[in-house]
Amino acid sequence: MSTKHPHESGHKLIAGATGDWEIVIGLEVHAQVSSKAKLFSGANTEYGAEPNSQVSLVDAAMPGMLPVINRYCVQQAVRTGLGLKAKINTISVFDRKNYFYPDLPQGYQISQFKFPIVGEGEVTVDLADGETVKVRIERLHLEQDAGKSIHDLHPDLSFVDLNRSGVALMEIVSMPDMRSSLEAAAYVRKVRAIVRYLGTCDGNMEQGSMRADVNVSVRRPGEPLGTRCEIKNVNSIRFMSQAIEYEARRQIDIIEEGGVIKQETRQFDSKTSTTSAMRSKEEAHDYRYFPDPDLLPLELDEQWIEKIKATLPELPDEKKSRFMSDYGLSAYDAGVLVAEKDRAAFFERVAIGRDSKLASNWVTGEFFGALNKAGLNIENSPISANQLGKLIDLISDKTVSGRIAKQVFEIMFEFGGDPAQIIEKKGLKQVTDLTAIELEIDKVIAAHPGKVAQVKDKPKMMGWFVGQVMQSTGGKANPQAVNQLLRKKLGLG
Amino acid sequence: MSVNKDTVRKIAHLARIAEPEERLEPLARELSTIIDWVEQLDEVETEDVPPMTSTVAIKLPLRDDVVTDGGYPEDIVANAPGSQDQFFTVPKVLE
Structure with missing residues (x-):
């Protein structure tokens, strides 16, 4: 800057x-x-x-x-x-x-x-x-x-x-x-x-x-x-x-x-x-x-x-530098957030006690994007800071992956509701049970012997396997767990 | 300072006062006399004297931000040469 x-x-x-x-x-x-x-x-x-x-x-x-x-x-x-x-x-x-x-x-x-x-x-x-x-x-x-x-x-x-x-x-x-x-x-x-x-x-x-x-x-x-x-x-x-x-x-x-x-x-x-x-x-x-x-x-x-x-509130410039130093935001992100007082306040309610980078990405990305698209503003937003915060908690504790969280967000934005309940009701909970993931991996490996042979020379093909497993679990498998198990099973160390 | 005919024509126009051409010269003389008379004050040394804004030592009174007036549109337009539906009406203004 x-x-x-x-x-x-x-x-x-x-x-x-x-x-x-x-x-x-x-x-x-x-x-x-x-x-x-x-x-x-x-x-x-x-x-x-x-x-x-x-x-x-x-x-x-x-x-x-x-x-x-x-x-x-x-x-x-x-x-x-x-x-x-x-x-x-x-x-x-x-x-x-x-x-x-x-x-x-x-x-x-x-x-x-x-x-x-x-x-x-x-x-x-x-x-x-x-x-x-x-x-x-x-x-x-x-x-x-x-x-x-x-x-x-x-x-x-x-x-x-x-x-x-x-x-x-x-x-x-x-x-x-x-x-x-x-x-x-x-x-x-x-x-x-x-x-x-x-x-x-x-x-x-x-x-x-x-x-x-x-x-x-x-x-x-x-x-x-x-x-x-x-x-x-x-x-x-x-x-x-x-x-x-x-x-x-x-x-x-x-x-x-x-x-x-x-x-x-x-x-x-x-x-x-x-x-x-x-x-x-x-x-x-x-x-x-x-x-x-x-x-x-x-x-x-x-x-x-x-x-x-003595009664002046914190003004945009001061808030911007505080957001940069306290939450580690870029000048650009901090600028976007402080441009409107209620946006800044919304972000802070989401960010406090949570991963601030994740909070900023969700607020400036998914949330502002959805508001703009729907022609709404913070005042009449269908999602409260508290609800968005809960969704972020569910990403942080690995209940859902970031990708699934976007689906949950869309449902929340359109129909309202509590993210935990939506995840429960729609069965979107991330599969962290390793045996269940292993089962899916075994199925994929068994079905594609040719690719298994190739992957030893072309480690980049790993991505394809991850994709297959994610698809067969409806995107609910924990991506890190899939990665680790696949590497082991395919002998990639 | 002396006021000439052109100045009189200009200030008459600015004040929207119609003055026929033959009145401009006498008015210029009258206004010049008034200004000359007031200009005598220039002889007084006022370098270090702050401008006097009031004859009594009072401060500008301030009021609270409370709505205490309004709500009588009929009275507001009552004496207007033209009005319609609570609006004043004036010959069409075109910029």
């Missing part, structure tokens, strides 16, 4: 007509704080409610309404900042970001501009090959979400639902440290894992509790940063990868044909996997930030921050 610094990771170049190009990606991840009530009002944040039923007069921006900040949201932002190994700012300021849009009733978004609650941090991103890349965090700030506009309910009208208006978001801004769509995808997965471990955001991209604005530019390797385009509101990791690939290619084509990249906001169309320009008017970006006069600066107490720090 090696760690690369951001400026050294220019190894994923893409070819253009006139030479190689490097993609440079920075991400703004919007993560909804898992709070019951909104950032500045007491309205509910639950997903999927009737239109405008979770809106207070503050969220609807009725005249004279004043925002009062939710302490829990502040705490979650600090917790997330600590999880991102970032500096917590004891004084931060809320600003108004001014723009007009029908789903923004105030005419401004309360956000943090100059003085965010969390400053610079760092995320270690795990790549598929077991390597890691560091991505620097520029800042994390608290802000309000806007409402939702629906454009397809009426031919001439847009419908506006303000249920999301005022919901607390953490905007996590990275430095432009990613060099491929794979790195960007791995970064979002890691940030999602961290907030899920912390419990500060549910990371559910389908319901919009996590989404990303993606900044993409291209340059010749070693040259200064190119002009970037920002792709707004990408709500799945797959779409993000597609958007980056398309956007990079689009920019390279423009430059190679002698054109210039215009800095602009673009949107991704998931049907065509392309991006297109959104707003071109320059003044749309003139947000005229100024401190919100309705809110005093947010002052945090050092001791309060320390108290939050």
